[in-house]
Amino acid sequence: MKKTVVTDRIIYVEPDSMANFSSCAGIIIRSKGKVFIDMNLGPEETPKLLMQENPDAAVITHFHLDHSVWTRYVADYSKALVLIPEKEEPCLTSLDFVIAHTAGPFGMAEKWKDFVVNHLFYRPLTVYDCYSEKTSFHHLVPEMVVLDTPGHSPSHTSFYFPDEKILFSGDVGLDRFGPWYGWADCNIKTIVESLLRLDGLQVELILTSHGGMIKNKIRNAFLKSIRHILEREEKIIRKLDKGMTKQDIIAQGIFYPHTQKIREPMRSFVTMWDTAMFNHHEALIKEGGLVKFFPEIKGMI
Incomplete structure (x- = not known):
């Protein structure tokens, strides 16, 4: 320590x-x-x-x-x-x-x-x-x-x-x-x-x-x-606009890149966590996105 x-x-x-x-x-x-x-x-x-x-x-x-x-x-x-x-x-x-x-x-x-x-x-x-x-x-x-x-x-x-x-x-x-x-x-x-x-x-x-x-x-x-969160949202929107599936986006990583290099059982766990993070972003995007709820952050970041 x-x-x-x-x-x-x-x-x-x-x-x-x-x-x-x-x-x-x-x-x-x-x-x-x-x-x-x-x-x-x-x-x-x-x-x-x-x-x-x-x-x-x-x-x-x-x-x-x-x-x-x-x-x-x-x-x-x-x-x-x-x-x-x-x-x-x-x-x-x-x-x-x-x-x-x-x-x-x-x-x-x-x-x-x-x-x-x-x-x-x-x-x-x-x-x-x-x-x-x-x-x-x-x-x-x-x-x-x-x-x-x-x-x-x-x-x-x-x-x-x-x-x-x-x-x-x-x-x-x-x-x-x-x-x-x-x-x-x-x-x-x-x-x-x-x-x-x-x-x-x-x-x-x-x-x-x-x-x-x-x-x-x-x-x-x-x-x-906050910028990290907004950039993740924007990245997911771009990928969805390109026609990528939820599974493909998660496979590329939301928080954890290169999951294919991680050994089990951690690979399953990080995929689970990235799935949850995608779900949170997906729900927020359907509501209008992060800036809709926090318009002040656009000028701050």
């Missing part, structure tokens, strides 16, 4: 690898109490860090497995309270629910269940509390502001530190690949609303889940993510 001391209270922690969608970067906050957010570093590093730091709370931004499966270590290696987004409680407490609401609609339930249980080691949470934007962390981190930033997931959350003008953006898509919306419960319009909300903050440093630290051209980071 790589630790970067950002301030005397915030440490940014990155895993050695994010391969196979199994880990993410997170933060340690040392304030009135000690809080971990999205400390999914892997099966060796996460338990070690929990024992070293012994946090008071372990928070996840959303239910996606590369952000949440580390919580299975919390009770064994610390006394921390696990805190999960209120609206995503069923996904984190029921294997059947999370499979049915992710891979189920794509006919991939059994293959995904095997991967989730036997490779990512998903375990339903039994001891936890829920939080929302209205939750006060005053007893632990009084300087932290909780922000609803849904779209990537139904209740994705970001965390803002106004005194330092630092944002832990979570997984809103500020990395070079842009926003991901590969499950049926993702929502492109809500992602854009969240990005515009974050763009309205006074931010001098962004700590991301998968894109490292962003120190320069802060506003451009949010607009670039």
Whole structure:
């Protein structure tokens, strides 16, 4: 793992690898109490860090497995309270629910269940509390502001530190690949609303889940993510106008190019995710496209 001391209270922690969608970067906050957010570093590093730091709370931004499966270590290696987004409680407490609401609609339930249980080691949470934007962390981190930033997931959350003008953006898509919306419960319009909300903050440093630290051209980071979405939409429209089928467009990749080079079962999974992303774009195009709902972005990007 790589630790970067950002301030005397915030440490940014990155895993050695994010391969196979199994880990993410997170933060340690040392304030009135000690809080971990999205400390999914892997099966060796996460338990070690929990024992070293012994946090008071372990928070996840959303239910996606590369952000949440580390919580299975919390009770064994610390006394921390696990805190999960209120609206995503069923996904984190029921294997059947999370499979049915992710891979189920794509006919991939059994293959995904095997991967989730036997490779990512998903375990339903039994001891936890829920939080929302209205939750006060005053007893632990009084300087932290909780922000609803849904779209990537139904209740994705970001965390803002106004005194330092630092944002832990979570997984809103500020990395070079842009926003991901590969499950049926993702929502492109809500992602854009969240990005515009974050763009309205006074931010001098962004700590991301998968894109490292962003120190320069802060506003451009949010607009670039919106541009990714708009460019995907425009590309799909051009291909449809040329008479390409849905299957052919997906085969060329929406988010994941060169899927033919990926080994199974990941090839099936990325095809499933690209299918979901195509479906989201197709529905939005039928409604008139992204700019119809956000005319202001045309001049911004």
